[in-house]
Amino acid sequence: MARTPASPGPPGSPAFPQPVPAELRPYLEEQVHRIRTVCGPHLVSVLAVGSIALGDYLHGRSDVDVMVVVDPSLPRRALHELAGTLSHFALPCPAAGLELVVHASDAVAGTGEGGAGYLLDLNTGAELPEKVSFDPGESADFWYVIDRSIVSRAGRRLFGRPAREVIAEPPRAALLTALRASVREHADGEGHLADNRVLNGCRSLVFCRTDQWLPKRRAAKAVVGSGSAFRPLVEAALHSFERPRGAALPLPAADVRRFLDQVAAHVDEAREAP
Numbered sequence: 001m002a003r004t005p006a007s008p009g010p011p012g013s014p015a016f017p018q019p020v021p022a023e024l025r026p027y028l029e030e031q032v033h034r035i036r037t038v039c040g041p042h043l044v045s046v047l048a049v050g051s052i053a054l055g056d057y058l059h060g061r062s063d064v065d066v067m068v069v070v071d072p073s074l075p076r077r078a079l080h081e082l083a084g085t086l087s088h089f090a091l092p093c094p095a096a097g098l099e100l101v102v103h104a105s106d107a108v109a110g111t112g113e114g115g116a117g118y119l120l121d122l123n124t125g126a127e128l129p130e131k132v133s134f135d136p137g138e139s140a141d142f143w144y145v146i147d148r149s150i151v152s153r154a155g156r157r158l159f160g161r162p163a164r165e166v167i168a169e170p171p172r173a174a175l176l177t178a179l180r181a182s183v184r185e186h187a188d189g190e191g192h193l194a195d196n197r198v199l200n201g202c203r204s205l206v207f208c209r210t211d212q213w214l215p216k217r218r219a220a221k222a223v224v225g226s227g228s229a230f231r232p233l234v235e236a237a238l239h240s241f242e243r244p245r246g247a248a249l250p251l252p253a254a255d256v257r258r259f260l261d262q263v264a265a266h267v268d269e270a271r272e273a274p
C-alpha cells in the first residue's frame with residue numbers, strides 16, 4: 001500500500017488537527033522530522049495517543065504519548081538511533097514527559113491482542129523516569145493493549161497513514177483483561193499519584209458502562225454526575241489534577257483503595273457478562 005505523504009504543517013492542517021495543543025506543536029514537528037529522518041521509507045505512521053488523542057492535554061501535568069508504526073524491515077540500529085535522538089537530553093520535552101512506543105506494522109494490524117509487542121518503548125522527560133526498552137517481555141502487557149484501543153479509535157495522525165488503517169482494535173475480552181490489570185496496579189499505588197489513580201479508575205468505570213474511552217477528567221465528571229458515593233473523593237482528585245505533579249494534593253488512602261476496589265468489581269462484572 002502506498003503511504004500518505006503527509007508532513008507536519010501549520011496549526012489546523014490535516015497533519016496537526018486543532019486538538020493538538022499549541023504548546024506542543026513545535027516539539028511534535030521536530031519529533032516527526034527526526035523520526036522521518038531515522039526511519040526513512042520504513043515509516044508508516046506517527047500517531048498521537050493519550051490525552052492529545054482524547055483532547056484532554058493539560059500542560060504541566062500531562063505526558064506526550066506517541067505511537068510510531070514502522071515496516072518490520074526497519075533495521076534494529078534505527079531503534080537505538082531513535083531512542084537517542086528523541087531523548088529529553090537531545091530534544092527537551094516541554095510536557096511532563098514523553099512516552100513513545102514503536103510497533104511493527106504487522107504486529108498491530110492483526111487481531112489487536114498481541115500483548116506489549118513493541119520494538120522500542122521510550123520514556124523520557126523532566127518528570128518521567130528514563131526508560132529505554134527493546135524487549136516487550138520487560139513490560140506489563142496491559143498498558144499497550146489499552147493504548148492500541150485508544151489510538152485505533154481516536155489517534156491523531158501526525159504523519160503517514162491514519163490510525164484506523166494501521167492499528168487493529170483489540171477484542172473487548174482482551175481490553176477488559178487489560179483494564180483489570182490496570183486497576184490492580186493503580187490500587188497498589190506504587191509509582192502513581194493518588195489523583196491519577198482515581199481518574200484512571202473513573203475512565204475504566206465509564207468504559208465498562210459505555211464501551212467508550214473518555215478523557216480522564218470527563219470520565220471523572222461523569223462519575224460525579226452519576227451520584228456516586230465517592231463523589232467527594234473524585235472531586236478532590238479533579239481539583240488536585242489541575243495542579244503540577246509536584247504540587248499534587250494528598251487524598252485519603254483508604255478511600256482511594258475502596259474506590260478502586262469498586263471499579264475492579266465493575267470490571268469483573270463486565271468480564272463475566274455474556
